[in-house]
Amino acid sequence: MAxxxxxxxxxxxxxxxxxxxxxxxxxxxxxxxSLGEVAEAAGFTKGAVYSNFATKHELGLAxxxxxxxxxxxxxxxxxxxxxxxxxxxxxxxxWAEENIGDIGWTSLEVEFxxxxxxxxxxxxxxxxxxxxITGVLADLIANEADTFGIELDAPAIDIAxxxxxxxxxxxxxxxxxxxxxxxxxxxxxxxxxRR
Amino acid sequence: MAxxxxxxxxxxxxxxxxxxxxxxxxxxxxxxxSLGEVAEAAGFTKGAVYSNFATKHELGLAxxxxxxxxxxxxxxxxxxxxxxxxxxxxxxxxWAEENIGDIGWTSLEVEFxxxxxxxxxxxxxxxxxxxxITGVLADLIANEADTFGIELDAPAIDIAxxxxxxxxxxxxxxxxxxxxxxxxxxxxxxxxxRR
DNA sequence: GTCTATAAATCGATAGAC
DNA sequence: GTCTATCGATTTATAGAC
Numbered sequence: 446m447a448x449x450x451x452x453x454x455x456x457x458x459x460x461x462x463x464x465x466x467x468x469x470x471x472x473x474x475x476x477x478x479s480l481g482e483v484a485e486a487a488g489f490t491k492g493a494v495y496s497n498f499a500t501k502h503e504l505g506l507a508x509x510x511x512x513x514x515x516x517x518x519x520x521x522x523x524x525x526x527x528x529x530x531x532x533x534x535x536x537x538x539x540w541a542e543e544n545i546g547d548i549g550w551t552s553l554e555v556e557f558x559x560x561x562x563x564x565x566x567x568x569x570x571x572x573x574x575x576x577x578i579t580g581v582l583a584d585l586i587a588n589e590a591d592t593f594g595i596e597l598d599a600p601a602i603d604i605a606x607x608x609x610x611x612x613x614x615x616x617x618x619x620x621x622x623x624x625x626x627x628x629x630x631x632x633x634x635x636x637x638x639r640r
Numbered sequence: 641m642a643x644x645x646x647x648x649x650x651x652x653x654x655x656x657x658x659x660x661x662x663x664x665x666x667x668x669x670x671x672x673x674s675l676g677e678v679a680e681a682a683g684f685t686k687g688a689v690y691s692n693f694a695t696k697h698e699l700g701l702a703x704x705x706x707x708x709x710x711x712x713x714x715x716x717x718x719x720x721x722x723x724x725x726x727x728x729x730x731x732x733x734x735w736a737e738e739n740i741g742d743i744g745w746t747s748l749e750v751e752f753x754x755x756x757x758x759x760x761x762x763x764x765x766x767x768x769x770x771x772x773i774t775g776v777l778a779d780l781i782a783n784e785a786d787t788f789g790i791e792l793d794a795p796a797i798d799i800a801x802x803x804x805x806x807x808x809x810x811x812x813x814x815x816x817x818x819x820x821x822x823x824x825x826x827x828x829x830x831x832x833x834r835r
Numbered sequence: 836g837t838c839t840a841t842a843a844a845t846c847g848a849t850a851g852a853c
Numbered sequence: 854g855t856c857t858a859t860c861g862a863t864t865t866a867t868a869g870a871c
Contacts, residue, residue, distance in 0.1 A: 451854080454854085455854070458854080458855090473758065474754065474755065474757060474758070476671055476755050477755075477758060479845075479846060479847080480846075480847065480848090481845090481846075481847090489855070489856085490855070490856055490857075491847085491848085491856090492849095492854085492855055492856050492857080493854075493855050493856080495847090495848070495849080496854050496855065497854090500847085500848085501846095501847065501848095552754045552757060553754075555750050555751075555754055555812055556750075556751065556754035556755060558812065558815070558816050559669065559747045559748075559750055559751035559754070559812065559815065560669065560671050560672075560751060560755065562669060562747065562815060562816060563668070563669070563672060567816075568816045571816045571817070572816055572817035572819070575813055575816070575817050575820075576817070576819075599827075603824055603827075606820070606824055607806070607824050607828065609809065609813075610805075610806050610808075610809030610810045610813060610824070611802070611805050611806055611809055612809065613805075613808070613809035613812060613813065614804065614805030614806055614807065614808035614809035614810075614812075615805045615809075617750055617753065617754065617808060617809075617812070618770055618804075618805065618808065620753070620754065620757060621753050621757060621762075621763045621766045621767055621770075622766070622767035622770050622771070624767070624771075625770075625801070629798055629801055629802050629805070632794075632798075633802065649836085650836070653836080653837090674863075674864060674865085675864080675865070675866090676863090676864080676865090684837075684838085685837070685838055685839075686838090686865085686866085687836085687837050687838050687839080687867095688836075688837055688838080690865090690866070690867080691836055691837065692836090695865085695866085696864095696865070696866095
């Protein structure tokens with residue numbers, strides 16, 4: 446292993462801070478987690494955090510970026526390499542049951558978004574990312590429809606918006622009421638796909 | 641005007657505190673509003689708040705209760721006294737466009753729910769209220785379907801869960817991205833109703 | 836029941852040494 | 854770039870007077 450350059454160690458530190466913050470934010474929530482706790486858990490002090498992130502919400506944005514990327518990758522992976530539409534739908538269903546509102550992805554996104562709504566910089570960043578993610582999901586839907594010869598009765602972007610909102614709404618409610626089933630999301634996807 | 645008894649003045653104070661807190665929570669958010677600000681804006685001091693509410697989240701729960709009641713009443717009112725199904729649907733559409741994610745109802749509910757997720761007492765209270773509201777909405781849907789002879793292809797409770805989640809998801813996203821249209825909700829309602 | 840005063844704790848952010 | 858030390862501001866919550 447070659448010695449790391451300064452640039453490399455900084456990238457490493459930054460990544461470690463984001464990873465640690467992600468874990469703590471998911472476990473305890475954004476507001477309930479202090480920068481000091483993040484720093485200590487990562488093996489640094491607050492100074493290291495502020496050397497890499499100007500403010501707490503900048504760290505929050507970085508964490509959210511990672512989380513959202515992972516979520517997109519997870520959805521793609523959930524569809525798997527199945528070759529029939531039913532199998533792919535089933536794969537998504539299994540993923541949804543295990544992930545919607547369970548680990549806390551949705552809670553974190555939503556807590557962060559609502560808690561920082563005063564900060565214009567954060568608001569626009571979240572809006573941009575929302576549009577990006579919706580677009581990716583829409584492309585995925587359009588591609589699935591094309592592959593399996595399904596006719597969509599609404600623009601893919603509308604269906605994506607619909608499903609994303611449904612997932613957020615179910616996830617945030619499920620976080621405080623685990624009795625809420627997410628089957629409605631899977632059912633709806635099947636319905637949207639078939640009509 | 642007869643002189644108020646002690647009990648009456650306390651009820652009045654409590655109501656005034658809730659009303660003031662509601663306004664500030666909606667404007668600035670739950671976390672960003674301190675109890676001192678609430679007390680001062682209502683013309684009291686923090687002592688008065690703590691005489692009526694044991695903790696901040698207890699005040700938050702009281703505010704949310706009022707907000708949720710108002711929301712249910714508003715939905716009922718939005719349907720209006722129209723006698724055709726199309727008119728009632730149109731009334732709901734107008735209400736949705738003006739209210740979903742605009743004033744901040746959804747943001748407040750969601751911010752409060754996610755920020756207090758550690759507090760078991762709050763969690764169960766929110767879960768109970770969620771089930772209650774979903775039930776009320778389900779009854780409303782079943783009643784509308786019955787009145788206008790519409791056949792529902794899913795249990796009313798599932799449709800209610802679906803619409804509520806959709807409204808929350810759209811509202812929370814619209815709070816930070818006003819470019820998001822809510823027509824998808826109205827469209828979906830019409831679709832759910834007709835099939 | 837409300838007010839005054841204050842406790843007690845925390846947190847985000849900064850300054851300066853290394 | 855990271856650490857130590859600390860500031861400064863704020864907050865929830867409490868104790869005691871009225």
